[in-house]
Amino acid sequence: MKQLKILGLVAILAGLIIAPFTQATYGTYVLSSWLVFTVAAMGLNLTLGYAGQISLAQAAFMGIGAYSTALMTMAGLPWIASVVVGMGLCFVVGLILGYPALRVQNHFLAFVTLAFTTLAFLVMRNEEWLTGGIYGLVGVPRPSVAGLSLMDGTRYYFFTLGVFILASLSFWWLVNSPWGRAFKGLRENPIRANSLGVDTRLVTLLAFAIGAAYGGLSGALMAPLVQYIDPMSFTLIISLKILLMVVVGGSGYFFGPFLGAGLVIMLPEFLRFAEAYYLMIYAALVVFLMVVCPSGLLGLLSRGIAAIRSREPAERGDLKEGAQL
Amino acid sequence: MSDFLQLIISGLSTGSIYALAAIGFTLLWQASQTINFAQGEFVMVPAFFILIGSRVLGLPFPIAIGFGLAVAVFTLGFVFKRLVIQPMLPHGHLPIVMATIALAILMRELVKEFYSAEAQTFPALFSEQTFDVFGAVISHQDIGNLAVSAVAIIALQLFLGRTRTGRSMQATAQNPGVAEILGVNVQRMVLYTFMINAALATLASVLISPIYLAKFSNGEPIGLVAFLAAIVGGFNQVRGALVGGLLIGVIDNLSAAYLSSEYRIAGPMILLIVIILLRPQGLLGTSEGRTV
Amino acid sequence: MTETVLSIRNISKSFGGIHAVRDVSFDVYKGEVLGLIGPNGSGKSTLFNCVLGQLKPDAGGVTVTGQDVAGKRACELSKLGVGRTFQQLSVFPEMSVLDNLILAGQEHRGSMFSRLFGPSDAGLTEEADRMISFFRLGHLRDELAGSLSYGQQKLVDAAMAFMANPALVLLDEPAGGVNLTMLGHLKERLKTYNREHETTFVVIEHNMEFVMSLCTRIVVLAEGAIIAEGTPEEIRANQTVIDAYLGS
Amino acid sequence: ETLKLGNVAELSGPGATVGNAWTDAINMGVDEINAAGGVLGMQLEIDTYDTQTDAQTSRALVQKAIDDGAFLILGTVYSSSTIVNMLVTMQQGIPQIVGSESPSITQKGNPYVFRSSFGAQKSMPKIAAYLDEGLGAKSVAVSWVNNEFGKGGHDAFVAEMEARGIEVVADVSSEVGQADFASDVTQLKSANADAIFVYLHEEESARLLKELRKQNVEAPIIGETTLLNQKVIELSEGAADGIMGHVGLTVDAPNPEIQAFAKRFSDRYGYKADHNAMKGYVAIYTAATAIERAGELDRQKVADTLHNMTITVEDVPNILLNVSWDETGEVSRESFLVEVQGDETIVKDMLPAN
Amino acid sequence: MLQLKNLYGGYGKITILNGVEFEIPKGTITTVIGPNGAGKSTVFKAIFGLLNVHSGQILLEGRDVTGRTPKQMIGEGVTYVPQGRNVVPQLSVYHNLELGGITARDQSAVRARIEKVMDQFPMLREFRDRKAIELSGGQQKQLEVARALLLDPKLILIDEPSIGLSPNLVAEVFRTLQALRDDGVTILMVEQNAKAALAMSDFGIVLELGQTRMHDRADALLADPRVGQLFLGGHMEEA
Numbered sequence A: 001m002k003q004l005k006i007l008g009l010v011a012i013l014a015g016l017i018i019a020p021f022t023q024a025t026y027g028t029y030v031l032s033s034w035l036v037f038t039v040a041a042m043g044l045n046l047t048l049g050y051a052g053q054i055s056l057a058q059a060a061f062m063g064i065g066a067y068s069t070a071l072m073t074m075a076g077l078p079w080i081a082s083v084v085v086g087m088g089l090c091f092v093v094g095l096i097l098g099y100p101a102l103r104v105q106n107h108f109l110a111f112v113t114l115a116f117t118t119l120a121f122l123v124m125r126n127e128e129w130l131t132g133g134i135y136g137l138v139g140v141p142r143p144s145v146a147g148l149s150l151m152d153g154t155r156y157y158f159f160t161l162g163v164f165i166l167a168s169l170s171f172w173w174l175v176n177s178p179w180g181r182a183f184k185g186l187r188e189n190p191i192r193a194n195s196l197g198v199d200t201r202l203v204t205l206l207a208f209a210i211g212a213a214y215g216g217l218s219g220a221l222m223a224p225l226v227q228y229i230d231p232m233s234f235t236l237i238i239s240l241k242i243l244l245m246v247v248v249g250g251s252g253y254f255f256g257p258f259l260g261a262g263l264v265i266m267l268p269e270f271l272r273f274a275e276a277y278y279l280m281i282y283a284a285l286v287v288f289l290m291v292v293c294p295s296g297l298l299g300l301l302s303r304g305i306a307a308i309r310s311r312e313p314a315e316r317g318d319l320k321e322g323a324q325l
Numbered sequence B: 001m002s003d004f005l006q007l008i009i010s011g012l013s014t015g016s017i018y019a020l021a022a023i024g025f026t027l028l029w030q031a032s033q034t035i036n037f038a039q040g041e042f043v044m045v046p047a048f049f050i051l052i053g054s055r056v057l058g059l060p061f062p063i064a065i066g067f068g069l070a071v072a073v074f075t076l077g078f079v080f081k082r083l084v085i086q087p088m089l090p091h092g093h094l095p096i097v098m099a100t101i102a103l104a105i106l107m108r109e110l111v112k113e114f115y116s117a118e119a120q121t122f123p124a125l126f127s128e129q130t131f132d133v134f135g136a137v138i139s140h141q142d143i144g145n146l147a148v149s150a151v152a153i154i155a156l157q158l159f160l161g162r163t164r165t166g167r168s169m170q171a172t173a174q175n176p177g178v179a180e181i182l183g184v185n186v187q188r189m190v191l192y193t194f195m196i197n198a199a200l201a202t203l204a205s206v207l208i209s210p211i212y213l214a215k216f217s218n219g220e221p222i223g224l225v226a227f228l229a230a231i232v233g234g235f236n237q238v239r240g241a242l243v244g245g246l247l248i249g250v251i252d253n254l255s256a257a258y259l260s261s262e263y264r265i266a267g268p269m270i271l272l273i274v275i276i277l278l279r280p281q282g283l284l285g286t287s288e289g290r291t292v
Numbered sequence C: 001m002t003e004t005v006l007s008i009r010n011i012s013k014s015f016g017g018i019h020a021v022r023d024v025s026f027d028v029y030k031g032e033v034l035g036l037i038g039p040n041g042s043g044k045s046t047l048f049n050c051v052l053g054q055l056k057p058d059a060g061g062v063t064v065t066g067q068d069v070a071g072k073r074a075c076e077l078s079k080l081g082v083g084r085t086f087q088q089l090s091v092f093p094e095m096s097v098l099d100n101l102i103l104a105g106q107e108h109r110g111s112m113f114s115r116l117f118g119p120s121d122a123g124l125t126e127e128a129d130r131m132i133s134f135f136r137l138g139h140l141r142d143e144l145a146g147s148l149s150y151g152q153q154k155l156v157d158a159a160m161a162f163m164a165n166p167a168l169v170l171l172d173e174p175a176g177g178v179n180l181t182m183l184g185h186l187k188e189r190l191k192t193y194n195r196e197h198e199t200t201f202v203v204i205e206h207n208m209e210f211v212m213s214l215c216t217r218i219v220v221l222a223e224g225a226i227i228a229e230g231t232p233e234e235i236r237a238n239q240t241v242i243d244a245y246l247g248s
Numbered sequence D: 001e002t003l004k005l006g007n008v009a010e011l012s013g014p015g016a017t018v019g020n021a022w023t024d025a026i027n028m029g030v031d032e033i034n035a036a037g038g039v040l041g042m043q044l045e046i047d048t049y050d051t052q053t054d055a056q057t058s059r060a061l062v063q064k065a066i067d068d069g070a071f072l073i074l075g076t077v078y079s080s081s082t083i084v085n086m087l088v089t090m091q092q093g094i095p096q097i098v099g100s101e102s103p104s105i106t107q108k109g110n111p112y113v114f115r116s117s118f119g120a121q122k123s124m125p126k127i128a129a130y131l132d133e134g135l136g137a138k139s140v141a142v143s144w145v146n147n148e149f150g151k152g153g154h155d156a157f158v159a160e161m162e163a164r165g166i167e168v169v170a171d172v173s174s175e176v177g178q179a180d181f182a183s184d185v186t187q188l189k190s191a192n193a194d195a196i197f198v199y200l201h202e203e204e205s206a207r208l209l210k211e212l213r214k215q216n217v218e219a220p221i222i223g224e225t226t227l228l229n230q231k232v233i234e235l236s237e238g239a240a241d242g243i244m245g246h247v248g249l250t251v252d253a254p255n256p257e258i259q260a261f262a263k264r265f266s267d268r269y270g271y272k273a274d275h276n277a278m279k280g281y282v283a284i285y286t287a288a289t290a291i292e293r294a295g296e297l298d299r300q301k302v303a304d305t306l307h308n309m310t311i312t313v314e315d316v317p318n319i320l321l322n323v324s325w326d327e328t329g330e331v332s333r334e335s336f337l338v339e340v341q342g343d344e345t346i347v348k349d350m351l352p353a354n
Numbered sequence E: 001m002l003q004l005k006n007l008y009g010g011y012g013k014i015t016i017l018n019g020v021e022f023e024i025p026k027g028t029i030t031t032v033i034g035p036n037g038a039g040k041s042t043v044f045k046a047i048f049g050l051l052n053v054h055s056g057q058i059l060l061e062g063r064d065v066t067g068r069t070p071k072q073m074i075g076e077g078v079t080y081v082p083q084g085r086n087v088v089p090q091l092s093v094y095h096n097l098e099l100g101g102i103t104a105r106d107q108s109a110v111r112a113r114i115e116k117v118m119d120q121f122p123m124l125r126e127f128r129d130r131k132a133i134e135l136s137g138g139q140q141k142q143l144e145v146a147r148a149l150l151l152d153p154k155l156i157l158i159d160e161p162s163i164g165l166s167p168n169l170v171a172e173v174f175r176t177l178q179a180l181r182d183d184g185v186t187i188l189m190v191e192q193n194a195k196a197a198l199a200m201s202d203f204g205i206v207l208e209l210g211q212t213r214m215h216d217r218a219d220a221l222l223a224d225p226r227v228g229q230l231f232l233g234g235h236m237e238e239a
């Protein structure tokens, strides 16, 4: 089983490396944006899927990351510096945004974060002196690595892929450490977790802050990819789109966002044939998907696997053991 | 001064419409613990059912309203509950949130493709005649809207709190497992909830459309504001929706005029954050009680 | 029996018009097993919640080993070595039994930072496995805690309270729903801990056999106030207690 | 043999009304051109892409259209999208004819972007002249929509007002899709300006006009193109009576080519064409004419041809009005001063190209 | 009254009940005992229609009621008090009680019976208008037990009523059940507090690994040394 998993991962990685060579510019662009959104969705998966704190602010964090990157790289600073600043900023703002989560949950929290997204949008749109206002910032440069310019779409794709792999690995590390268990404890039973010594306050804030930092990273990758940013790219709709990625893929599953982002980004491509009806079909598909697998694609998969497994030894161990009479 | 009065009065009148859309939220929450992100579209669509009745089928307008109501209760109540909500109820909030967001898009697209992408005029129930009060203009429509939403809210409040069916609905929402073992027909209660919600949405649609015009894209702003109203007023109190709606209407107007029109939605949003942080249960709501 | 581990001073708490706890004071000494009994609604759970930071008392104070813990959050108390269980089932339903136990202990291993870079089980798998086999849950080790029967969850719940090697444990109805054989084991475990680690226990319980055979001292609450205090024998014989609580 | 063009437009989302009219007109134009023998002997083939009124999507789709082999791109209409996706055509040297009116589009030095209608910086001077000389206004209150379209128009308008010494006494922005204009109107009203200038999208214009009437505002109401759209007049149910303004393109122009177009359009689609449809129609004929004049399928050459090109109605009747482009891709042509009387738009004056 | 025939069932694909069989006569109290996880609660859920029964039959007064819904079972005169907490949190105590009688045609009879149970459990009257969630653990349990008495049932399934109740209230509940039995109501109960429960019962069943291990008169089980060792707290005394 484990070997199978590793083999699968290697195959996927190989696929990702070969992919751009089989695609036209557009295909590579779509792949890059899949990687970028997956990073954002991964962050939300931490906040929502693992720690159970719903957030509709992920787009705003992407915005913070993207604007920091755009402003700094356009001023001639290196990309890496802008990433550090962008992610740091998101981390701090994420900490602050986490505070409401200490008091309220569920839809209330959703709406606080929604309000934050709206406020962030207003600032991006109205503070023209800083953000370029509604016109946004045009001409964000793509970084160069070791003197190699990444202006070319394929090169930038590989750059994104590299950052993406780093981000995924650290995410894997995080959720499999005791921290990951603490996040889940917060999700499952915060009061008990707290009485067991889990500092739920800190963990809640960190869940927001780390999730936000991933959002910032995603924004920092996006600005050079699109080479243009404007406030409309960071509205509530985008937050909902990231949320959809997490939920459709399977929230709380490590690979959920990868799958979800792939689906949300690729589906419109496959539905292009339907022309004017495609959004309709797209929406109908999402409704259908949620109805048949409410726990997301990976949730369905893991239930399927469990069903196949339990078919063989059709009962549980505890039913054989412990006869006392 | 008359400006200020006008802002308040217009705010109240718009607020009463927000309230109508918001009751649906509080109802769904109290009677099935679901949140319908397509609520705005639920208010947008019945206007088109009515328009189909009157323009396509050629029914007289009052009968077209009845027709629209019936179609709305069937599709947005019965069909929606059976096909969308029922399979997802045991799986918590998230799938329902996502499905209703997608459903909102679906409804918008359906209206756009199969009726029209253009805004449509819609006949008003109340006359648009106006009169002056200390320099502020009030129309009959404003007063009518306020009265209708107040009546709807009181009626619903009484229904939920004073009748056995109403309490069975609440029990279903709060603890479906218990409701089931006590013999409450859980599925039917959820169905009632959604049918009543559809009827309320139709009512809101009839009142809103003459002013806002009927358009496929109207659902989004209406849904958002209704949600704000529900939270500000208190999710677990139907009458909270009225207070929340009115407050949001007024604050929105005041912040547009005195804060900055570019930041106008910041007003209600900040109000929302403040309320959630200081009084999470909403202005009229009651706290959910003991946790340990 | 000299060192005071927990000192409760004049705690009062009311909800609306209900005085759930009225001016309750008592001390708990190191190494004792104190029973806290009383009729339903007499304020026992409320008192626990006031001690452990889940509720804020209206008046009065609590000290743990001499340290004032007013305003301390539950996780800080846990770091001070105070563990507890809840009256209502309180496990992490979507995590395996093993993970439930590791989570219960991990926050006491190293610092937040070192845990991030340390082993993913914080080195607790062995300890958890010992606990699991002690409570005869071996066959359930990898099941989700939420799919266990009531009594099994109750045992997981109790086992979690021990994972952090606490110095003081407050147990709210540990015996409810637990099979008598297992209850015997549970009692043994409590006694062993008490003997070997000098762990102090405060136990709320309605199962009189359990309380009487386990506790060294018993405090009786009724309507929020202490009505009696003494050894099991004294309590069993106390007419006020019989009238208010035990029944004929 | 066919020649592929890409039409990237707002078929869904808030811009659907606009994008659908634009697309319908383009499809009609393509059918006519193909029936008349196509371009350079080739039949035109149009691939249509829906941006969902989303800038990022539009950028990706322009790239997709290019990958699919589009020779030239038509669209988008929303300025917010155009600003983003014109970067792609610029980098790859693909001519693009857009329906957007934000001034910034032609001010960025992009050699491949061309308009099919005025940028706001072209129309505002005409409005300003009318306000100043026609109405003798000394002060004006402005209601505008706070997006790329509205902001561009607003900035151009305010600059013109400054130049002419007319004071802007109230400056009220609103959001796209805003339903409630009570507060906006209260502010416009209390400013007591000599005129009110409205720069909103269609439905919002109608809602604003209704509210202006409700609160008994008496100052003259002036607008630019959208405000005088037939849709606005219809939706505002009488409240548009008496408003005046400037339109770049209107189907109500007493002009045989335009009348003929309007009829063909409504016969084919069952609804009345508006200026967005006209923009689309002009765009496809512009594309066809430019390729024809360039004489070969060379994108650079087509772009060069389009710069400083003029098309007259004699040459191409379906271009509707004589039109020319400057070196930035900005257009100029005659325009109209109109007034709404009842539910009719009356053309009061023809303004020369500037 | 109630007969289970070779019942198999479980959660999803997992089988918990492995051929449970027993029969209980009308107007008696039967107590089911067994180790934790034996499947006692699962049997109750199966009877009440809350569980997927794979095979076997449930007969009520000779009629096959396998696969009925809970609502239908209530229609058959069966009520069920599950293990754990089962109140409607935000409704008042009174409204919670009222829900217990929601299916009755004659609501005035329900109201009269509510008054009666409030006499029996005075706490309920005292806290009549408080939200159920605010009650203490034991108070909530009293509410639940009281609620199950409002429908005039023929058969009561009651899963560990003693959890969380103070000793005098446990006695009160047991007395109430005996009184009901004397009125002809059949009672099937699960208890860990086996000694007291068997003492007030007519029959006892030992369930283990999803199977009926013993089924006998209650006094016979009480006297059985194996049962004594495992379920009656044999080594409780030695401590």
Ligand SMILES: Nc1ncnc2c1ncn2[C@@H]1O[C@H](COP(=O)(O)OP(=O)(O)OP(=O)(O)O)[C@@H](O)[C@H]1O
Pocket (backbone or CB within 6 Å): B289, B290, B291, C015, C016, C018, C019, C020, C038, C039, C040, C041, C042, C043, C044, C045, C046, C047, C087, E134, E135, E136, E137, E138, E139, E164
């Ligand atoms: N959050 C609350 N709101 C209102 N009343 C409360 C609240 N919490 C407890 N009470 C009341 O305080 C009293 C004491 O409750 P508590 O839970 O402490 O009792 P207890 O001694 O633990 O009883 P039991 O043995 O039944 O668990 C009860 O009357 C209860 O109704």
Ligand SMILES: Nc1ncnc2c1ncn2[C@@H]1O[C@H](COP(=O)(O)OP(=O)(O)OP(=O)(O)O)[C@@H](O)[C@H]1O
Pocket (backbone or CB within 6 Å): A318, C146, C147, C148, C149, C150, C151, C152, C177, C179, E011, E014, E016, E034, E035, E036, E037, E038, E039, E040, E041, E042, E043, E083
């Ligand atoms: N929802 C569930 N999903 C999967 N397995 C379950 C579920 N509920 C119970 N089980 C399993 O079924 C078995 C029997 O559980 P049941 O609740 O019937 O036991 P019980 O005899 O009532 O025990 P207790 O005395 O602890 O209440 C246990 O092994 C338990 O783990």
Ligand SMILES: [Mg+2]
Pocket (backbone or CB within 6 Å): C044, C045, C046, C087, E136, E137, E138
């Ligand atoms: Mg208690």
Ligand SMILES: [Mg+2]
Pocket (backbone or CB within 6 Å): C149, C150, C151, E040, E041, E042, E083, E159
């Ligand atoms: Mg059980």
